[in-house]
Amino acid sequence: EAGVAQSPRYKIIEKRQSVAFWCNPISGHATLYWYQQILGQGPKLLIQFQNNGVVDDSQLPKDRFSAERLKGVDSTLKIQPAKLEDSAVYLCASSLVGDLYGYTFGSGTRLTVV
Amino acid sequence: GENVEQHPSTLSVQEGDSAVIKCTYSDSASNYFPWYKQELGKRPQLIIDIRSNVGEKKDQRIAVTLNKTAKHFSLHITETQPEDSAVYFCAAGNSGGSNYKLTFGKGTLLTVNP
Secondary structure, three states: OOOOEEEOOEEEEOOOOOEEEEEEOOOOOOEEEEEEEOOOOOOEEEEEEEOOEEEEOOOOOOOOEEEEOOOOOOEEEEEOOOOHHHOEEEEEEEEOOOOOOOOEEOOOEEEEEO | OOOEEEEOOEEEEEOOOOEEEEEEEOOOOOOEEEEEEEOOOOOOEEEEEEEOOOOEEEEOOEEEEEEOOOOEEEEEEOOOOHHHOEEEEEEEEOOOOOOOOOEEOOOEEEEEEO
16 A cells, blocks of 8 residues: 655745645545644644545644645645744645544655745 | 643653653543654654553553543553664544544653663
């Protein structure tokens, strides 16, 4: 079974620039999650999709962050404009609807904002 | 929403000793409690999990206990080895419910000294 695919693995940008991350979940996993993991902390949920609909985006800084999952499969997370405090690893995870037992993480994208 | 507290933030043990990490959660609807191991630069990997209808689960050198009344659960690693050194995260979620996402603790850096 292929895992959760993410790209790029690393990204360095200057503050106020924009950046986008891509995630392709495990085949058949209708639920997709984006997490932000700041160094030394646990993953924090930014947004949860079920198919192409948003289930929870209560912790997404909507003034600068956006995410979409237009066809209910892969997803893009965008930051515009980036701030220094956005430096973190952005992890994507997926699961079956309502089922946390098969929760699987991708390798993440490490973002450095300078 | 769910809030997960994890202690200690760092733990150093001698090889062969036991290590215990404790977590508390706030949402009584949570019914699934996984533990993840994250090595430097890698994705979180599930190492063991427990569901709310079980009080204890073991898998070789690792075990997890759950006290639903007190809303706390713990990870126990026996006969620790240097390769157990990593950051460990606990999480809680409501699998099968409408709010099926994982909320993570802040992590515990475990160092096993040879």
